[in-house]
Amino acid sequence: MTIAEALRDAARRLGTDWARDEAELLMAHALGVTRSAMLLGRMRDPAPLAFAHMLERRLEDEPVAYIIGEAEFYGRRFAVTPDVLIPRGDSEAVIAAALDAAPAPSRILDLGTGSGCLLLTMLAECPGARGWGLDRSAEALMVADANAAALQLKERVRFLKVDWNQPGWAERLGAFDLILANPPYVEAEAELDASVRDFEPAGALFAGADGLDAYRCLIPQLPHLLADQGVAVVEIGHRQAAAVTAIAARAGFSVTVLQDLAGRDRALVMRINRLAKRG
Known part of the structure; x- marks a missing residue:
């Protein structure tokens, strides 16, 4: 044949x-x-x-990206294994939002870095930046480190094994001009395609009964990690804008919701609400 x-x-x-x-x-x-x-x-x-x-x-049902060991994201190739989520075009909305909101950051923090696709893309697009990528999975951090080496970015990035659910995780990290996060946001009982449900890491997908547990834990901790005039860009499920915006507002953020190329809500751009803070 x-x-x-x-x-x-x-x-x-x-x-x-x-x-x-x-x-x-x-x-x-x-x-x-x-x-x-x-x-x-x-x-x-x-x-x-x-x-x-x-x-x-x-x-x-095994995803093509796991079979061939790589996926394309924002015009670059990233190694992937079943220890990390497969980078998807939807997440490119996070990059577009971050480049618009913080076009020249000095220090970037990526929470739940996985393959490193968000952080490494921003570092490649912003030559003056340095980055810190955090993940609770040692295996995921190995994938991210390999991608940093392949993109010749290792001298500008550090990867740390950190779980944001544990007390004191953010101590000594300092303040960041830009924080990125694509946390788990799938409802525990959500119906997923078999290629996702049976192959991608559950710990990077599911976040409680309503899919909001990671946001409830993480977002209130972000103000302490942002520099003056810093911005956080967080990926959301396309039906979660109102719920996550409410969580962010309670944490003192003003929020802008941005859409992906399909016109679905996909990213929240969050800045500290200075007026609310003074009030």
Whole structure:
């Protein structure tokens, strides 16, 4: 079977609107070439045996990113493993919001850094910045550190094993011009696609019965970590804007809600409400 024939068969078996894209990503990885190189010069070659095994894994719902070990985010490639969430295009709204709200930060803190995609993207976009990435998972921090090395950012970033649920976690961190966070925000009983529910780390997904437990714990602690005129940008579920805004307001923040490319609420830009503080 040629590569062209194998791709057609795989797209048919996968049977989704994005099946062809997934099949091409898997095939290019099996060949060890870029997708464009495959499409332009390899379509008549015999399909590699590795592709069939990779396709079977995908047919059993394993995400493509875990099969090939990487995902694209904001135009860059990030290594991923089942120890971290897969970077998604929705989260690029956090980057856009952060670049607009804090275009030249000096110190950036990323809470729940996972693969490091948010923090490392901001460091790549802001050459004068230094970053601190916190996560309670040692395995996730290893992935983030590998991504920092691949992007040649290791000299500007530190990764720390920290759990924001534990007392004293923020001591000696200092103040930051920009805080990023993509905390767990999925309801415990939410219906999820099998590729998410069965493969991505539950601790990075679920946050109590209503999906708000992480925000209730984390947001009230952020004012002590923000420098004067600092800003925090937090990702939310697309139905959570009102609830998380209320949590932020009680913590002394003024909030702007921003949308992702699909027009869904996706990020909160939070600044200390100075008038409320003086009052």
